[in-house]
Amino acid sequence: MKFEQPVSVQWLAEYTGAKLVGNTTQEATGINEIHKVTNGDISFVDFEKYYNACLNSAATIIIINKEVECPEGKTLLVTDDPFTAYVKIVKRFRPFEPASSMVSETAVIGEGTHLQPGVFVGNHVTIGRNCIIHPNVTIYDHTEIGDNVIIHAGCVIGADAFYFKRRRDRAVQYDKLESCGRVIIHNDVEIGAGTTIDKGVSGDTIIGEGTKLDNHIHIGHGAVIGRNCLFAAQTGIGGKAIIEDEVILWGQVGVSKDLTIGKGAVVLAQSGIPASVEGGKTYFGSPAGEAKPKMRELAWIKRIPDLWEKIYGNKSL
Amino acid sequence: MKFEQPVSVQWLAEYTGAKLVGNTTQEATGINEIHKVTNGDISFVDFEKYYNACLNSAATIIIINKEVECPEGKTLLVTDDPFTAYVKIVKRFRPFEPASSMVSETAVIGEGTHLQPGVFVGNHVTIGRNCIIHPNVTIYDHTEIGDNVIIHAGCVIGADAFYFKRRRDRAVQYDKLESCGRVIIHNDVEIGAGTTIDKGVSGDTIIGEGTKLDNHIHIGHGAVIGRNCLFAAQTGIGGKAIIEDEVILWGQVGVSKDLTIGKGAVVLAQSGIPASVEGGKTYFGSPAGEAKPKMRELAWIKRIPDLWEKIYGNKSL
Amino acid sequence: MKFEQPVSVQWLAEYTGAKLVGNTTQEATGINEIHKVTNGDISFVDFEKYYNACLNSAATIIIINKEVECPEGKTLLVTDDPFTAYVKIVKRFRPFEPASSMVSETAVIGEGTHLQPGVFVGNHVTIGRNCIIHPNVTIYDHTEIGDNVIIHAGCVIGADAFYFKRRRDRAVQYDKLESCGRVIIHNDVEIGAGTTIDKGVSGDTIIGEGTKLDNHIHIGHGAVIGRNCLFAAQTGIGGKAIIEDEVILWGQVGVSKDLTIGKGAVVLAQSGIPASVEGGKTYFGSPAGEAKPKMRELAWIKRIPDLWEKIYGNKSL
Numbered sequence: 024m025k026f027e028q029p030v031s032v033q034w035l036a037e038y039t040g041a042k043l044v045g046n047t048t049q050e051a052t053g054i055n056e057i058h059k060v061t062n063g064d065i066s067f068v069d070f071e072k073y074y075n076a077c078l079n080s081a082a083t084i085i086i087i088n089k090e091v092e093c094p095e096g097k098t099l100l101v102t103d104d105p106f107t108a109y110v111k112i113v114k115r116f117r118p119f120e121p122a123s124s125m126v127s128e129t130a131v132i133g134e135g136t137h138l139q140p141g142v143f144v145g146n147h148v149t150i151g152r153n154c155i156i157h158p159n160v161t162i163y164d165h166t167e168i169g170d171n172v173i174i175h176a177g178c179v180i181g182a183d184a185f186y187f188k189r190r191r192d193r194a195v196q197y198d199k200l201e202s203c204g205r206v207i208i209h210n211d212v213e214i215g216a217g218t219t220i221d222k223g224v225s226g227d228t229i230i231g232e233g234t235k236l237d238n239h240i241h242i243g244h245g246a247v248i249g250r251n252c253l254f255a256a257q258t259g260i261g262g263k264a265i266i267e268d269e270v271i272l273w274g275q276v277g278v279s280k281d282l283t284i285g286k287g288a289v290v291l292a293q294s295g296i297p298a299s300v301e302g303g304k305t306y307f308g309s310p311a312g313e314a315k316p317k318m319r320e321l322a323w324i325k326r327i328p329d330l331w332e333k334i335y336g337n338k339s340l
Numbered sequence: 341m342k343f344e345q346p347v348s349v350q351w352l353a354e355y356t357g358a359k360l361v362g363n364t365t366q367e368a369t370g371i372n373e374i375h376k377v378t379n380g381d382i383s384f385v386d387f388e389k390y391y392n393a394c395l396n397s398a399a400t401i402i403i404i405n406k407e408v409e410c411p412e413g414k415t416l417l418v419t420d421d422p423f424t425a426y427v428k429i430v431k432r433f434r435p436f437e438p439a440s441s442m443v444s445e446t447a448v449i450g451e452g453t454h455l456q457p458g459v460f461v462g463n464h465v466t467i468g469r470n471c472i473i474h475p476n477v478t479i480y481d482h483t484e485i486g487d488n489v490i491i492h493a494g495c496v497i498g499a500d501a502f503y504f505k506r507r508r509d510r511a512v513q514y515d516k517l518e519s520c521g522r523v524i525i526h527n528d529v530e531i532g533a534g535t536t537i538d539k540g541v542s543g544d545t546i547i548g549e550g551t552k553l554d555n556h557i558h559i560g561h562g563a564v565i566g567r568n569c570l571f572a573a574q575t576g577i578g579g580k581a582i583i584e585d586e587v588i589l590w591g592q593v594g595v596s597k598d599l600t601i602g603k604g605a606v607v608l609a610q611s612g613i614p615a616s617v618e619g620g621k622t623y624f625g626s627p628a629g630e631a632k633p634k635m636r637e638l639a640w641i642k643r644i645p646d647l648w649e650k651i652y653g654n655k656s657l
Numbered sequence: 658m659k660f661e662q663p664v665s666v667q668w669l670a671e672y673t674g675a676k677l678v679g680n681t682t683q684e685a686t687g688i689n690e691i692h693k694v695t696n697g698d699i700s701f702v703d704f705e706k707y708y709n710a711c712l713n714s715a716a717t718i719i720i721i722n723k724e725v726e727c728p729e730g731k732t733l734l735v736t737d738d739p740f741t742a743y744v745k746i747v748k749r750f751r752p753f754e755p756a757s758s759m760v761s762e763t764a765v766i767g768e769g770t771h772l773q774p775g776v777f778v779g780n781h782v783t784i785g786r787n788c789i790i791h792p793n794v795t796i797y798d799h800t801e802i803g804d805n806v807i808i809h810a811g812c813v814i815g816a817d818a819f820y821f822k823r824r825r826d827r828a829v830q831y832d833k834l835e836s837c838g839r840v841i842i843h844n845d846v847e848i849g850a851g852t853t854i855d856k857g858v859s860g861d862t863i864i865g866e867g868t869k870l871d872n873h874i875h876i877g878h879g880a881v882i883g884r885n886c887l888f889a890a891q892t893g894i895g896g897k898a899i900i901e902d903e904v905i906l907w908g909q910v911g912v913s914k915d916l917t918i919g920k921g922a923v924v925l926a927q928s929g930i931p932a933s934v935e936g937g938k939t940y941f942g943s944p945a946g947e948a949k950p951k952m953r954e955l956a957w958i959k960r961i962p963d964l965w966e967k968i969y970g971n972k973s974l
Contacts, residue, residue, distance in 0.1 A: 161810035176478035
C-alpha cells in the first residue's frame with residue numbers, strides 16, 4: 024500500500040514507540056510486506072535469519088527488533104515487537120470504516136452498471152461500466168472492478184487476508200496481520216455464485232481480463248490470476264499464488280500458496296498443486312504430477328496382487 | 341426454453357442477419373441446446389462433425405455456419421457465427437431484468453411460506469406453500485419452488501450456467517452461452533446454508549422431491565437430481581449430471597458433468613465420479629471405483645516394500 | 658437443550674399421545690439426544706439394540722416404542738414413533754419464529770460492536786463487545802458470540818443440523834430431526850467469508866477462544882472446536898467431531914463425524930480424516946495416515962514398474 028501523503032519517520036517512531044536509527048529526516052511513502060516493498064516503503068523483520076534480506080530489500084524504512092548497522096540512506100525503527108508496530112501503522116492508515124448504508128457515498132459506479140438489491144459496496148470502491156452485480160454480493164472497501172464484469176449472488180470480494188503470526192506464549196495465540204491490499208478485477212471477468220476473493224496483505228489480489236470463475240471458489244490474499252483463465256466450482260487458490268494466462272482448473276482443485284502455475288496449464292478435478300508447475304501441460308493427483316504418468320500409476324497399482332502372487336504364490340490380503 | 345408466443349423464421353433471419361433456407365414460413369416455439377431440443381425448437385451447430393446430429397435432431401430451425409441441404413420441413417438460418425446468433429435470440433427472449441425491490445411483484449408466494457429478511461426473489465418466481473426461506477437467500481428469475489421447501493441462509497438458486505465458448509483468436513477468449521433454463525425445486529426439499537444451484541443453459545436444473553442437500557453444495561447447470569437423495573456438505577455436481585433417486589453422496593464428493601449415477605448408489609467422502617456408475621453400489625476414490633476393491637488397493641500399496649525386499653534384499657527408498 | 662421451565666410428564670404424555678409408565682408425577686427439565694442427556698432430560702430410543710443404553714443413560718424421561726420395564730425413578734413415554742414424538746416436543750419448545758426485522762429486538766449487542774449493513778441477527782442472540790460482523794452475515798436464533806469476534810461477509814451461523822431419519826416405506830423418506838442446540842463462539846475468533854457453522858441437534862456447536870477459520874469452511878452440527886485452532890479454506894468438519902486445541906487443518910481437508918482430532922495435530926491439504934487421530938502428529942492422504950509413511954507410499958508406487966520388469970522382463974502396461 025502507498026500512503027496518500029508521505030509520513031515522516033519521526034512521526035512513525037513516536038507513533039510506534041520505536042527508536043530511530045540511520046536517516047532520521049526522510050519520509051515513508053507506503054508500507055508493504057517484504058515481498059512487495061518498493062522504494063520509500065516501510066517493511067518489518069523480526070527473525071534474525073531474515074535481517075539481511077529485509078535490510079537489502081527495496082524497503083527504505085525497516086522496523087526491526089535489534090539495533091543493527093543501518094544501510095546507507097535507510098532508516099531503522101527499532102522496537103521489541105516489529106509485527107505489532109507494523110500492524111499499528113497499517114490500522115492507522117487503513118482503518119476499519121463502519122458503513123452507513125448498503126452502497127457507500129464514496130463508491131464510484133460506472134454507467135450501465137446494475138447493482139441488484141442487497142448488494143453492499145464499501146468505501147472507496149470503483150466499479151466500471153456495464154457490470155451486473157447480483158443480489159447479496161459484498162464488496163469491501165477499496166476494491167476496483169473493471170467494465171463488463173458479472174458477479175453472481177452471494178460473492179464476497181475483498182475480505183481480509185487469512186494471515187496470522189503465532190505467539191505460543193499467549194492465551195490467544197494468533198495475532199492478525201491487518202490487510203491493506205486490495206482486490207482488482209479486470210474487464211470481462213465473470214464470478215460465480217458464492218465465490219470469495221480476499222484482499223492482499225499489502226499488495227493486490229488480481230483477477231485478469233476475461234477470466235471466468237465458477238461457484239464457491241476461494242481466491243486467497245494477494246493471488247494474481249492471469250487473463251482468460253477458467254476455474255471450475257469449489258476450487259481454492261492459496262495466498263500469493265500466481266496463475267498465468269489461460270490456465271484451466273477443473274472442479275475442487277486445490278492450489279497451495281506462494282507458487283506459480285505456468286501459462287495454459289490444465290489441472291484435472293480434485294487435484295492438489297503443492298509447488299510451481301510448468302505451463303502447457305496437464306496435471307492430476309493429490310499431490311499432482313503430470314496427468315499421464317499419474318494415470319499410469321493407477322493402472323500399476325492394480326497389478327500389485329499379480330506381482331505378489333508370482334512371488335508368494337497367493338493373492339490373499 | 342419455450343417461447344410465450346411462436347416466432348416466425350423470417351423475423352429470426354432478420355434479427356440475426358442469417359440467410360433463410362428451406363421452409364421459410366414456419367414459426368419457432370422455443371430455443372434449446374442440441375441435447376434438449378424438441379419439435380418446433382431453434383438449435384445451433386457450428387462444427388461440421390456435428391452437422392448431421394443437429395440436422396437430424398428434433399430441432400425444427402437450425403442455425404448453421406454452412407449452407408447444407410435442408411431436411412424436409414425444416415428451416416436453416418445460415419450465418420458465419422451460429423453461437424452468437426443463438427445467444428442473441430436467447431437474450432432477446434430472456435433478457436436480464438433489473439430488480440426494483442428485494443421481492444419482485446411478479447413473484448407468486450404460497451400460503452404459509454415465510455420469507456425471512458434479506459431474501460431476494462426475482463421476477464416470475466413461484467414459491468409453494470409452507471416453505472421457509474432463510475435470510476440473505478437469492479432466488480433468480482423464473483425459479484420454481486414447491487411446497488414444504490426449506491432453504492437455509494446464503495443460498496443462491498438460479499445463477500447462470502458456467503458455460504463458455506472459447507475463441508482463441510480474441511483478446512477476451514470466452515464467450516458466454518447465455519442461460520435460459522430454470523431451477524425447479526420439488527416438494528419437501530431442504531437446502532443447506534450457502535448452497536448454490538445454477539439454472540440450466542436451456543433446460544431445467546431439477547431437485548427431486550424429498551431430497552436433502554447440506555451446506556456449500558454446488559449443483560451445476562441442468563443437473564437433474566432424483567427423489568430422496570442425500571448430499572453431504574461441500575459436494576459438487578457438474579453440469580447436466582443425472583443423479584437418480586435415493587443416491588447418497590458423502591462430504592466433498594465431486595461428480596463430473598454429463599453422466600449418470602444410478603439409483604441408490606452411495607459415494608464415500610472426497611471421492612470423484614468421472615463417468616457414469618451403476619446404482620445400488622458403493623464407490624470410493626478419486627477417480628472412484630467400487631469401494632471394496634479400492635480399499636483393498638490401499639492395503640496392497642502397503643505391501644510394495646515387502647515385494648521389493650524379497651527381490652532386491654532391502655527396503656530402502 | 659434445557660427448558661426455561663420444567664414440564665410435567667403428564668403434559669408430555671398428553672401432548673405426544675404416549676402412554677405413561679413408571680414415575681408419573683415428575684418433571685422434565687430438558688430434551689437431548691442420547692449422547693448429550695443429563696439428569697432431568699427427555700431422550701428417545703426406537704431401536705431395540707439401543708434400549709439398554711438409553712434406559713441406563715442419564716435421561717430421566719425416555720420416549721420408547723415398546724413397553725419395557727421402567728428403571729427406578731424414571732418415566733417411559735411409550736409410543737409407536739418415538740422420533741416423531743421427540744421432534745414434536747422440540748418444535749413446541751424451540752419453534753421457528755419468523756423475523757420482523759434484520760436485527761431482532763431480542764438480540765443483545767455489546768458495546769463497540771459493529772453490525773455492517775445486510776447483517777441478520779435472529780431472536781435471542783447475544784453478541785459481545787468490539788466485534789465486527791461484516792455485511793450479509795446471517796446469525797440464526799439463540800447464537801452466542803463472545804468479544805473481539807470478527808465474522809466476514811456471507812457467513813451463516815446457526816443453520817439447522819443436517820440430520821434426518823430415513824423411512825424407506827414413505828414417498829418422502831427423510832424425516833428431519835429438528836435442531837434445538839445453539840452455536841457458541843468464544844472470544845477472539847475470526848471467521849472467513851462464506852463460512853457456515855450449523856447449530857447442534859440438541860447440544861451446542863462450539864468454536865473455542867482464539868480459533869481462526871478461513872473462507873468457505875463448513876462446521877457440522879454439534880462439533881466442538883478447541884482454542885487456537887487454524888483451519889484453512891474449504892475445510893469441512895462433520896457433525897459432533899471434537900477438534901482439540903491448537904489443531905491446524907490445511908485447505909480442503911475433510912473430517913468425518915463423531916471422532917476426535919488430538920491437540921496440536923496438523924492435517925495437510927485435501928486430506929480426509931475418517932476416524933479419531935492422536936494429537937501432536939501430522940497427517941496426510943484420503944483416507945489419511947501419518948504424513949511421512951503416506952508420502953513414502955507415493956514413492957513406493959513409482960517403483961512398481963521396476964518390480965514388474967524384474968519379474969516379467971518388461972514395463973508395458
